[in-house]
Amino acid sequence: MNPSRVGCLVFDGVRAFDYAVVSEVWSDRRAFDLRVCGPDGARVRLGGGLERVPDQGLDALLDCGLVLVPGVTDPLAARPPAVLDALRRAHARGIPVASLCAGAFVLAEAGLLDGRTATTHWALADRLARTYPRVDVRPEVLFTGDGAIWTSAGVAAGIDLCLHLVRTSHGQRTAAGIARAMVTAPFRAGGQAQFIPTPVPEDTGADDPLGRARTAVLAGLDAPWTVRRMADAALMSERTFARRFVETTGTPPLxxxxxxxxxxxxxxxxxxxxxxxxxxxxxxxxxxxxxxxxxxxxxxxxxxxxxxxxxx
Known part of the structure; x- marks a missing residue:
């Protein structure tokens, strides 16, 4: 499999934004061969009234090193059997398959999420779990996967997953360059919470205690950091620091x-x-x-x- 050859699966009802994310992340034709594939190569209707004629048919996915499924406007709509069969064949061939947002419903309908951990937009997580009880739905994370199958939460989390996939196949420098061009965060851990209660620190100035602690850690990663030591750098109690850190960043300090x-x-x-x-x-x-x-x-x-x- 060629890791530079990426297949984006499109069909009626695919969200235009998610399709645009895939197109933007893998847009560099010097580094990637992005194939937009659809049923019979026929024109498909994307969400928002947009249309796209796929570059190639579904069989072209089988020559890719990665297959991406954008989110869909109607999570519970039935998908064309040919689309589901193409996903099953790609997975059976050992090609990694990843979905953005409600694209997880498409993977679940194809049976690719049975017995696996998956996520989707937090507002759809309960529906995914009820509709496909064999899927272990994790509504709290940005993205999750095991190398063979990946799923992500909504909108920005799809970008995070795409950058993660670039990072693992083409290195951190390539992913950071794409993030810089898109003016987005170069790295957010997949285990970070989808919903952060306090996304902006109360004090965003130079005296932000949590920011001061993170700066100290990053300046000395070789030090034996503990939650206690980080809390001391923030001049806070350990319990308060740990709680505020999760509220602000969406992930525990360690x-x-x-x-x-x-x-x-x-x-x-x-x-x-x-x-x-x-x-x-x-x-x-x-x-x-x-x-x-x-x-x-x-x-x-x-x-x-x-x-x-x-x-x-």
């Missing part, structure tokens, strides 16, 4: 710390010749033995394999 360490390790593996052991020490893992399982869980490959794929 999970955020681990994601930042993995992200920093990716950058060092891509941009330096440091031995993996030194990368582990500089990013706070202490040793390559400790770095490896955390890296594999989040990126899908071992640090040395990642370096061979993306160094330079």
């Amino acid at each position: 999970r955020w710390l681990l994601e930042q360490r993995v992200l920093a390790a990716q950058q060092l593996l891509e941009e330096t010749d440091l031995p993996v052991e030194q990368v582990a020490v500089r990013t706070g893992f202490g040793s390559a033995v400790s770095l490896r399982p955390a890296f594999v869980r989040r990126i899908g490959v071992a640090p040395r394999e990642y370096r061979r794929a993306f160094r330079g």
Whole structure:
């Protein structure tokens, strides 16, 4: 499978915004071969009154390294049998399949989510769980997946998943460049909450205690950080700090710390010749033995394999 060849599945009822997200993320024709595929190559009606003539038919998905299913305007509408069959065939061939927002309903209808963890827009999560009881629906996360099947929450979370998929197949530098061009956050962890009760800190000035703590952590990832130590940097009690951190960022402090360490390790593996052991020490893992399982869980490959794929 060619990881640069990406198939975007379109059919009547696909959300125009989600289709546009896929088109924008994989728009660089020097780096990617984006194929827009649909039933018989016939004109399809997207949400919002827009129309699109697919570049190729459904069989073209079988030559892709990734298949993406945009969200749909009507989650419970029946999909064309040919669309569902194309998804099943792509999955059976070992091609990763990912959906944005209500596209999870399409994957579920195809039977690809049975026995798997999945997410969708928080307002649709209960409906997904009721309609497809064999799916383990996680309404609290931005995106989730196991390498073979991926699903994401609404709107911006679809961008997060797309950037994550680029990051795992083409490296952090490529994903960061796309994020910069789109003027969006280069990284939000999939486990972050969809709904953050306090998305903007009460004090957004220089004296923001949570911001001060995060800055201290990022400036010294090699330090033995604990929630207590982070709370001390914020001049707050440990309990108050942990509660405020989740309210503000949507993720617990130690999970955020681990994601930042993995992200920093990716950058060092891509941009330096440091031995993996030194990368582990500089990013706070202490040793390559400790770095490896955390890296594999989040990126899908071992640090040395990642370096061979993306160094330079």
